Amino acid sequence: MVTADTIKRGFKNGINTLIELSKILIPVYIGVKILSISGLLNILAKFFEPVMSLLGLPGEASLVLILGYFLGNYAGLGALAAIDLTPVQITTVAIMLSIAHNLITESALVKKLGVSVGASIAVRVSFSILMGFLHYRIYG
């Protein structure tokens, strides 16, 4: 049965999730801005530029992918919001992050179910890169 309590619970979950997300989004966003202003992001970007250019992305986007792969979508998005990308580039990054993200935590879940962690990570990372590349080739 749907009651007022259903709506209230949903609302509360929404706010709680937003607070949880903000704890990640805000520090990462500010951190990336500081990296960018201090010039450190530029150094990192230069280093990854050759690889990222294969995906039609600027070097700075490497930080978004690293944060997303290890820490999760929200960390990745916090970084994404802090750098300048075109809509096509945002979609490329979003596809890559959607397929592979938060690998440490989610692998723990996969292992709990007795499924091979290696297979899960291999599938996700390889198809993440492949799909990012295909998206760039088709839309870029």
Add this chain to the structure above:
Amino acid sequence: MNGILEILIDLMSFLWSIARLLVPIMVLIEIFKDTKLIDKISDYFSPVSKFFTLSKTSGISLLLGLFFGLTIGAGAILQSVKDYKVDKRSIFLIIMFLSPCHAILEDAIIMGAAGANLIPLLIARFLVATFVTFAFSRLVKEKPEDGIEAIGGRD
């Protein structure tokens, strides 16, 4: 000083763009749970289970994970292992599907809020999940004796 203000405004509008979608979707999920709509959907879902050669009782875990996330999907699998006998092969296949493609509502909301085009995004995720699961479902042979006690050992 202007720069800091600009960053703050930017950050606030980014958070707002997530909040105004996240809250309604959470309400929707609660309505889904309370109306047992998910049970009705699972009846229509059986052809998909058949296509991936999943056992009947495990299809609902895939559906839950697809919409509500890997955590909920995994929770549902653990629960269904308790409730029925779910074979290890079905669990493996479900996880192969859910690894690249889960929580599609939540992810679509946040990626959309960040400015991504959702159509190629969803196509890419479904394509990968379907391809990988289909490939594994034909590669990994069905073993009738593969029961619940097998769970937990392999890595």
